[in-house]
Amino acid sequence: MPRDPLSRDRVIAAAVELADAEGLGAVTMNAVGARLGVRGMSLYHHVAGKEAILDGMVDAVFAEVHLPAVEEGWRKGMRRRAVSARAALSRHPWAVGLLDSRTTPGPATLAHHDAVLGCLRGNGFSVATAGLAFAVLDSYVFGFALQEVSLPFDSDADLAETPLAHDLLAAMPEGAYPHLVEAAGRAMTPGYAFADEFEPGLNLVIDGLSHLIPDDVAGPPAPT
Numbered sequence: 520m521p522r523d524p525l526s527r528d529r530v531i532a533a534a535v536e537l538a539d540a541e542g543l544g545a546v547t548m549n550a551v552g553a554r555l556g557v558r559g560m561s562l563y564h565h566v567a568g569k570e571a572i573l574d575g576m577v578d579a580v581f582a583e584v585h586l587p588a589v590e591e592g593w594r595k596g597m598r599r600r601a602v603s604a605r606a607a608l609s610r611h612p613w614a615v616g617l618l619d620s621r622t623t624p625g626p627a628t629l630a631h632h633d634a635v636l637g638c639l640r641g642n643g644f645s646v647a648t649a650g651l652a653f654a655v656l657d658s659y660v661f662g663f664a665l666q667e668v669s670l671p672f673d674s675d676a677d678l679a680e681t682p683l684a685h686d687l688l689a690a691m692p693e694g695a696y697p698h699l700v701e702a703a704g705r706a707m708t709p710g711y712a713f714a715d716e717f718e719p720g721l722n723l724v725i726d727g728l729s730h731l732i733p734d735d736v737a738g739p740p741a742p743t
Contacts, residue, residue: 537551
């Protein structure tokens, strides 16, 4: 059966799959070529080099994130965007520190940033406060995603069933860190998962941002 012709889209998709499976460090021209069944040099007909592949990978991740619209309101738009961004970063953990690092952003990246600012501007934020809100939201979303990928356990895991948590507690001198032990006890309650902290924290951020715009356009409080 004939192989699909090589294209930029196929190169980028193969690079994303490789990074998902083996990490960003595994992405080289030769490795991506091997994944496509061709020599690395063949890729240069479709991308300028590894940096161009990284630009395309970032753009592919941004393409998976919800584009907020003015009509859905800034609260709903920013919440949906934040939740989908975290989901995309969970699927592509290599992208956590890469999304805002590229100097040649692609069309999906530019459309994403324009849509976020447009939703905020169209719902009562000034140019300055829209920029501040964007920065605060990204700090929370990317910071949470970084914590998740850095944890020595799955953030969705039930810590009560995780040997590591019990081992860490057992290694602490008795009475030395009472507040840490107290917090760990809560985290080890059956049914608790670190991932569940994301949306309550997001609601706090969004409620805080409402103070940047007049009361008559701030919208209702976040749901509890």
